[in-house]
Amino acid sequence: MNETRTKLIDRLRETLDAKGVLTGEDVTPRYHADWSRENPCRPEVVLRPADTHDLSKALALCNAAGQPIVIQGGMTGLSGGATPRHGEWAMSLERLRGIVELDPDSMTITARAGTPLEAVQQAAEEAGFILPLDLGARGSCNIGGNISTNAGGNSVIQYGMARALVLGLEAVLADGTIIRSRNKLLKNNAGFDLKQLFIGSEGTLGVVTEVTLRIFPRTLSRQSALCGLATFADVVAFFKAMKQQFGIITAFEVMWANYYRYAMENVNHLRDAFGQEHNFYILLETEGNDPDLDQQHFQNVLNAELERGRLQDVVMANTLEERDSFWAIRDAVGEFLLSMLRPANFDIGIPLGVMDQCLQEIVAALTARFDKLQFVTFGHLGDGNVHFIATTGRHEDNQAIYDIVYTIIGRYQGSITAEHGIGVLKKEWLYLSRTPEEIALMKTLKRAMDPNNILNPGRVIE
Numbered sequence: 001m002n003e004t005r006t007k008l009i010d011r012l013r014e015t016l017d018a019k020g021v022l023t024g025e026d027v028t029p030r031y032h033a034d035w036s037r038e039n040p041c042r043p044e045v046v047l048r049p050a051d052t053h054d055l056s057k058a059l060a061l062c063n064a065a066g067q068p069i070v071i072q073g074g075m076t077g078l079s080g081g082a083t084p085r086h087g088e089w090a091m092s093l094e095r096l097r098g099i100v101e102l103d104p105d106s107m108t109i110t111a112r113a114g115t116p117l118e119a120v121q122q123a124a125e126e127a128g129f130i131l132p133l134d135l136g137a138r139g140s141c142n143i144g145g146n147i148s149t150n151a152g153g154n155s156v157i158q159y160g161m162a163r164a165l166v167l168g169l170e171a172v173l174a175d176g177t178i179i180r181s182r183n184k185l186l187k188n189n190a191g192f193d194l195k196q197l198f199i200g201s202e203g204t205l206g207v208v209t210e211v212t213l214r215i216f217p218r219t220l221s222r223q224s225a226l227c228g229l230a231t232f233a234d235v236v237a238f239f240k241a242m243k244q245q246f247g248i249i250t251a252f253e254v255m256w257a258n259y260y261r262y263a264m265e266n267v268n269h270l271r272d273a274f275g276q277e278h279n280f281y282i283l284l285e286t287e288g289n290d291p292d293l294d295q296q297h298f299q300n301v302l303n304a305e306l307e308r309g310r311l312q313d314v315v316m317a318n319t320l321e322e323r324d325s326f327w328a329i330r331d332a333v334g335e336f337l338l339s340m341l342r343p344a345n346f347d348i349g350i351p352l353g354v355m356d357q358c359l360q361e362i363v364a365a366l367t368a369r370f371d372k373l374q375f376v377t378f379g380h381l382g383d384g385n386v387h388f389i390a391t392t393g394r395h396e397d398n399q400a401i402y403d404i405v406y407t408i409i410g411r412y413q414g415s416i417t418a419e420h421g422i423g424v425l426k427k428e429w430l431y432l433s434r435t436p437e438e439i440a441l442m443k444t445l446k447r448a449m450d451p452n453n454i455l456n457p458g459r460v461i462e
Helices: 003-015 052-065 117-126 143-148 232-245 257-266 291-308 320-330 333-340 352-369 395-411 427-432 436-449
Strands: 021-023 045-047 069-072 089-092 099-103 108-112 166-172 178-181 207-214 221-229 249-256 280-288 313-316 344-349 374-380 385-391
Touching: 003 021, 003 045, 003 052, 052 089, 052 166, 052 178, 052 207, 099 117, 108 117, 108 143, 117 143, 143 207, 221 232, 221 291, 221 320, 232 249, 232 280, 232 291, 232 352, 249 257, 249 320, 257 280, 257 320, 257 333, 257 374, 280 291, 280 320, 291 313, 333 374, 333 385, 344 395, 352 374, 352 385, 352 395, 385 395, 395 427, 427 436
Parallel strands: 045 089, 069 089
Antiparallel strands: 021 045, 099 108, 108 207, 166 178, 166 207, 221 280, 221 313, 249 280, 249 374, 344 385, 374 385
16 A cells, blocks of 8 residues: 555544454455446455535545545445445445435335435334335335436335435535435426436446435325236237226336246245236236225226236235235245356346337347346336346356347337436446437536546546
């Protein structure tokens, strides 16, 4: 370590408290890589500010010294965005935890960036509300990371992406300037809506330290069912029919047969709800405020779909345990992913009208190229987001798999990432989803807000 870096560490130790700077053996593997497990790298230093002001002072020192910083939260990302690169120090937000305020009149909740998503959900539920942002990593991911990546999840079909839930936030720029764009209003047209700069920009323009989110009154009823269908055309027709029948659909999760079968074979505690295999499985969930009428209407609609022939089979949840067993199948990817030998992991966006054709072309291209290909497909059909995980058992084949899939996605005017973000791992294919002019504007914003390029350098754009 050179003298300049040593002096910077000394100044950071003076600025932060005793737990604020980690070096040597204290930098555990937790800080080496995100969930992608790609290109792990041990950072020389981990900074752990206790609050926004400490983070601001630490960033100002690093900016003045030209020290690049990678921002880390729950480390649940899959795009390599939080994985350190050579020469970078890590800025962990794990100590910026806690609920700042829950305002039942404005129906908002404000939380610090390092608070786990599940903790924010629980705080809302205890007050009689729901935070509809939800994803499988809820117990590990942090709300700041959810906002920085504009997370999607299971309820986008009803409530939109994370961006739609954010009313205000606090962020720190590369030079330490604190931007307090706090707001509880649904309508606020006073100048530029600066919070949008930090939502989905993956920590490249500033560090989100606090966020104010919309919460909603808890509904009085919830209906859940697991459905089996024969064709993708039936899936689309069923989706349209359900949109007409129900005012609140909070989940329309589709699992292809390859996903359902792999989950059943590799996760021991799962229970198959059906006596035969189907080509497609849908986890449907609706909500309402009249428990008796809502449940009866739910049953009537699904029975009519069975009689019409769009559904081959359906199992309705009569207890919370049965509902949880349905979701355990959908969330099983978090358990079996580790058994797939570092696969190529996609969260692609495909227009619904061409989704089946696009996926068939992807599978045909991959199977023509690779003899031993294993893949699973599942996703949030209502918002066009498909998760596709593929492996040949040879990690060195992943680059070719990514090239093939993303090239096809580009031809179908889809997105190479619907919710996980670009990070480092998808950066070379960004041009397939964004025009040269859009990318040029991204670079202009980056140069203006982080002229020394210290915040998450090399993420999203160069």
